[in-house]
Amino acid sequence: MTLASPGETIRRPGRSGWLTILIFLPPALLLFTIFVAMPMGEAAWYSFYNWNGYGRPENFVGLKNYVSLIGNAAFTRALANNLIIIVASLAIQLPLALGVALILAKRIWGAVAFRMIFFLPYILADVAAGLIWRFVFDGDYGLASAITGLFGAPPVYLLADKNWAFSAVLIVIIWKYFGFHMMLYIAGLQSLDKSLLEAAEMDGATAVQRFRYITLPLLGPMIRLSVFFSVVGALQLFDMIVPLTGGGPFDTTNTMVSYLYYFGITRMRVGFGSAVGVVLFLFCVTFALGYRRYFMRDD
């Protein structure tokens, strides 16, 4: 970000300019301060108190809210789940999205229709997607049991099984989000310089070599972007958990945000919930800044 764009002379604002600044800037500044900056600062402040949200926070407890998170089984599980989502996104979702993008970036029959089908789940609300899959996984009425029934197996209640519920959640996440990453890769593939690939082919490089040494490196910026969105999206996942499992069974499917909701908001433990928020904030900011600094420097 440089301050002056090329060809633009640096102007002093002048009277009309200052008037513009005074009219144009304050509304955005005010709204942002009230609803984004202040709540974040207040979260840090409240997190040192034991407070139910009424009156003023007075019961100062120091770091107790944070300390109680350490070793808290439900919170540790939520944190681990967030990490599992990230790993699943990187290990399953991104290769799948890239593979499909490689097929669909070509001019093949039906490519546009397939792209739209794969992108479709992304525009649905997480709540709706979660509820649809709650039906799919439902042991009595759902599709999953109908499939196992074909093999003569008894109905499965995936979402009620504490060993399998979170895997079921992962399936829904991949179902909903891989199309978005596929679109990123298709956009990346279409902006590549085709002459490189043609030259390599003329020199006798195989399809695998061309992919490994030309397509993949040139796609680097888009892959880094896709990884960035996977991680950021994983850290804030919430809407889907509520309709699917509500965090259960036995608090095994919470994410950090759903933990914050079920243990902080619904019980009006403002101080405790704020501490969870601050932890989440630190994860998000550390990741966003660190990632941009070390991986997206050149993009």
Add this chain to the structure above:
Amino acid sequence: MTDSSLSPPIGLTHSPPVSFGGTMRWFSRRPDGGLGMLVQYAVLIVLASVVLVPLVATALGGFKELGDLRANPFGLPKVWMWSNYWDILSGARYWQVLGNSLVIALLTVFLTLALSSMAAFTFAHLHFFGERFLLNYMLLGLLFPAATAILPLFIKIRDLGLLNSHWGIVLPQVAFALGMGILLLRNAFRQLPGELLDAALMDGCGYIRYFFYVTLPLSRPILSTVAVIAFVSSWNNYLLPLVVLNSESRYPWTLGLMAYQGEYSTAWQLVLAFITLTILPAIVMFVMAQKYIVAGLTAGAVKG
């Protein structure tokens, strides 16, 4: 679906920044071998069915009787229960939740566009002391989701007397969308030729008139990108309305859907019909303006 996507919808004559028109062959300049092609289509068709089957089963399930749903979740209904859908469509509840969502989303889009384009304009063209600091301050919101500060945000909304009102959802949504809007719009405004502004100022046109008569009309594509992102995220928002609202008459469709499911949890066929009807507007809009929406959502992500 394929046909309509080949020609861009009207109003898209400024081509979107990222092209999805796809005319290049990727892997090989030779025509693919029959077998390779077959495998690729097999993969595509399997994946497409995994994506579509839950959606189709949901829509069909809405037409079934409960017993039919239990015996045969995949197939066509034995008896088409049009009444499942008709009862929802003829009731007030469905239209009310959609109306609420629409009001919230339109207000959010309008305010996001107005506030972020004005702020982006000053950051793009006016240089003053503290400009850099203020810009970075406004972009802080991009670093963390609203969920991190949701409890203090709830207290703030309550203390401002906005609890259980649509403004209590709209204003925070706009505040959190400002960072993305300012970033995208400022970059776009700076791409406009600087000579235009120099000439306009020379001729005695003020910044504000320049903003309304030159900047905004020339920036329609990027404004629509910001609008699409703001609209979709408001339409699909769940956490904020969940925390802010408590009377059902104000619920947007996401909350209304969960409330309906809670009420009719033993009647899956009705829940499925309600899901189908509530996601229908999004699907219809997507099919009608797919290029627009895809380009908006992905280009916004790429540029942001």
